[in-house]
Amino acid sequence: xxxxxxxxxxxEARGLTKRYGDVTAVDRVSFSIAPGEIFxxxxxxxxxxxxxxxxxxxxxxxxxxxxxxxxxxxAREPLAVKRRVGYLPDAVGFYDYLTAxxxxxxxxxxxxxxxxxxxxxxxxxxxRVGLSxxxxxxxxxxxxxxxxxxxxAEIIMKxxxxxxxxxxxxxxxxxxxxxxxALIRSLKAAxxxxxxxxxxxxRVQSVCDRVALFNAGKIALMGTVAELGRQVLGGxxxxxxxxxxxxxxxxRLGAIPGVRSVSETAPGRLRxxxxxxxxxxxxxxxxxxxxxxxxxxxxxxxxxTIYTRYFQSAEEEARNAA
Amino acid sequence: xxxxxxxxQGLGVVVLKELTDHLTSARxxxxxxxxxxTALAAVYGAITQIREVTAxxxxxxxxxxxxxxxxxxxxxxxxxxxxxxxxxxxGFDAINGEHNRRTLSRILSQPIYRDALLFGKFLxxxxxxxxxxxxxxxxxxxxxxxxxxxPPGGEEMARxxxxxxxxxxxxxxxxxxxxxxSVIFRSAATAALVTLGLWLFLSVxxxxxxxxxxxxxxxPDNPVLQITAAQDLARLSPSTLFGETxxxxxxxxxxxxxxxxxxxxxxxxxxxxxxxxxxxxxxxxQIVGMIAANILLFVAGYIVFQxxxxxx
Numbered sequence: 001x002x003x004x005x006x007x008x009x010x011x012e013a014r015g016l017t018k019r020y021g022d023v024t025a026v027d028r029v030s031f032s033i034a035p036g037e038i039f040x041x042x043x044x045x046x047x048x049x050x051x052x053x054x055x056x057x058x059x060x061x062x063x064x065x066x067x068x069x070x071x072x073x074x075a076r077e078p079l080a081v082k083r084r085v086g087y088l089p090d091a092v093g094f095y096d097y098l099t100a101x102x103x104x105x106x107x108x109x110x111x112x113x114x115x116x117x118x119x120x121x122x123x124x125x126x127x128r129v130g131l132s133x134x135x136x137x138x139x140x141x142x143x144x145x146x147x148x149x150x151x152x153a154e155i156i157m158k159x160x161x162x163x164x165x166x167x168x169x170x171x172x173x174x175x176x177x178x179x180x181x182a183l184i185r186s187l188k189a190a191x192x193x194x195x196x197x198x199x200x201x202x203r204v205q206s207v208c209d210r211v212a213l214f215n216a217g218k219i220a221l222m223g224t225v226a227e228l229g230r231q232v233l234g235g236x237x238x239x240x241x242x243x244x245x246x247x248x249x250x251x252r253l254g255a256i257p258g259v260r261s262v263s264e265t266a267p268g269r270l271r272x273x274x275x276x277x278x279x280x281x282x283x284x285x286x287x288x289x290x291x292x293x294x295x296x297x298x299x300x301x302x303x304x305t306i307y308t309r310y311f312q313s314a315e316e317e318a319r320n321a322a
Numbered sequence: 323x324x325x326x327x328x329x330x331q332g333l334g335v336v337v338l339k340e341l342t343d344h345l346t347s348a349r350x351x352x353x354x355x356x357x358x359x360t361a362l363a364a365v366y367g368a369i370t371q372i373r374e375v376t377a378x379x380x381x382x383x384x385x386x387x388x389x390x391x392x393x394x395x396x397x398x399x400x401x402x403x404x405x406x407x408x409x410x411x412x413g414f415d416a417i418n419g420e421h422n423r424r425t426l427s428r429i430l431s432q433p434i435y436r437d438a439l440l441f442g443k444f445l446x447x448x449x450x451x452x453x454x455x456x457x458x459x460x461x462x463x464x465x466x467x468x469x470x471x472x473p474p475g476g477e478e479m480a481r482x483x484x485x486x487x488x489x490x491x492x493x494x495x496x497x498x499x500x501x502x503x504s505v506i507f508r509s510a511a512t513a514a515l516v517t518l519g520l521w522l523f524l525s526v527x528x529x530x531x532x533x534x535x536x537x538x539x540x541x542p543d544n545p546v547l548q549i550t551a552a553q554d555l556a557r558l559s560p561s562t563l564f565g566e567t568x569x570x571x572x573x574x575x576x577x578x579x580x581x582x583x584x585x586x587x588x589x590x591x592x593x594x595x596x597x598x599x600x601x602x603x604x605x606x607x608q609i610v611g612m613i614a615a616n617i618l619l620f621v622a623g624y625i626v627f628q629x630x631x632x633x634x
Contacts, residue, residue, distance in 0.1 A: 050633055051633075054427075054631075054632065054633060057431055059427065059430055059431065059632050060631060060632070060633075076326065077326040078326075078435070079326055079327040079331065079433045079434075079435070080326060080327075082431055082432060082433040082434075083433040085431070086431075087427070087428065087431035088428075089424065089427040089428055089431075091424055092424060092428055093423045093424025093425045093428065094423075094425060094428075095343075095423065095425060096423070097343075106335070106339055107428070107429070107432055109332075109335040109339075110332045110335050110336075110429070110432040110433070110434055111432055111433060112331075112332075112433070151428070154428070
């Protein structure tokens with residue numbers, strides 16, 4: 001490491017800003033990624049996620065602020081950064097008239113790998129993403145999911161220390177997404193730090209250690225999903241109750257100490273917001289009302305909820321201020 | 323701001339990949355057959371024509387390139403027409419093709435600079451053009467040897483070789499232009515149409531438009547100015563430069579490419595050939611002009627490419 005105070009972070013952005021004329025695409029964004037961490041940049045399309053990624057790779061100029069990747073400045077030392085960072089662009093493309101292996105051979109040559117090294121690493125990487133059988137097939141015949149996996153194989157072949165994945169699950173069917181997320185977890189297990197961007201909040205929630213929610217070029221929220229939940233949803237727990245217990249049940253549940261509110265989300269389905277885990281009391285209350293308890297679940301805060309709630313309250317605040 | 327590492331890192335890899343792509347592509351095969359067939363027809367026409375009118379020509383071999391037999395044009399005019407077509411065919415989707423295939427950001431995230439990609443593609447295109455023209459040139463010379471039965475002299479070979487180099491430089495101009503438009507326009511079809519349009523304009527319309535413009539703006543009292551101004555304007559087109567260069571190199575009796583003044587003719591032996599060095603001097607500004615156009619157009623494409631956003 002060139003910079004001793006950065007040794008505990010692999011990526012560090014400080015006040016990173018990108019302006020196109022009068023438009024500010026990325027506005028003073030700061031975050032850092034620890035080694036071996038999966039960090040998610042989440043937010044709607046056009047929020048500035050891809051621009052942030054391109055600045056970290058030195059593929060677009062930084063208007064203001066600073067980025068450090070493995071101790072290198074991507075604007076001044078792009079080659080040092082690009083040697084150690086693997087990048088999977090949004091809807092990655094390959095030369096469709098070449099085979100999967102030949103595509104990787106080309107990038108392997110650009111990385112400066114020797115022929116024997118390339119052969120070993122490509123066979124290994126294709127095996128890890130489950131494309132060994134398709135190695136000699138033309139990429140033309142590949143599905144979108146196979147191309148994404150081939151992109152991951154390229155990162156594995158590079159033996160990158162950081163993998164930057166832009167919308168990796170975008171446009172994939174559920175099974176392909178699950179496979180891809182499993183591959184991303186296995187990358188993490190191999191010690192790779194991962195930065196991934198997505199607008200599909202729920203899909204990536206399961207793999208991210210920490211997330212930053214982007215909105216209009218700014219980071220609105222950052223932290224672990226649980227932290228964000230506490231911050232935005234006002235902490236506490238949400239318990240879902242599904243029961244046939246007549247109309248009085250809502251009142252009974254509301255009477256349990258620690259319950260702040262009860263709302264009926266669907267007929268026979270109640271959602272309780274409470275300060276602690278009240279599942280035992282809730283079960284008892286349903287039974288006491290001689291109801292039939294069908295389901296009782298403690299709700300993990302979902303990113304989707306956090307996100308919608310956050311922007312709802314942000315809008316309300318803006319309206320109140322106006 | 324100093325950049326770390328060489329701008330040319332990865333250049334060889336890009337050149338080899340692009341060469342392989344070009345040489346195995348169907349587009350290239352079509353272009354090659356087009357060029358070979360038309361050129362051979364032209365040469366065959368020239369040979370039969372030369373056989374009929376065997377004159378005492380000290381540069382009989384060079385006539386292979388320049389003689390036309392109706393209805394076919396000469397080999398030189400064929401090449402002047404088809405070399406740009408081939409160059410445009412190789413260059414029009416160089417960069418926007420990578421964009422549309424969504425490979426650009428993936429390739430540029432490898433440890434290379436953009437310089438290597440653009441320069442590599444240009445060198446590979448130029449390499450393919452050189453290979454094709456050299457093959458064609460050897461074919462023509464071989465055909466000439468067999469069918470004429472006259473071995474070419476040393477100077478004839480030198481002139482023919484120079485003609486080959488000039489043709490490659492001329493094709494390079496159109497390759498650089500096509501690549502410039504492939505950087506500017508995101509759609510390959512637009513880039514191809516604009517380049518082809520500009521080529522037609524510069525080679526077919528511009529020469530006559532130049533003299534029309536001069537007639538409109540220069541008073542007829544000054545005929546010398548009219549002629550030189552029209553020529554200077556016409557020379558903005560690479561096709562004019564190529565035509566004039568070929569004229570000077572393949573017709574050794576060409577003494578000047580501009581208007582001839584009486585005092586220049588004093589002491590000159592009309593119809594006697596110039597030496598090779600003198601012929602080159604006659605066309606030197608044109609040759610330099612073509613090389614400069616190569617460099618200028620490439621640099622323009624380079625600047626636009628460096629400033630371009632890579633995101634699709």
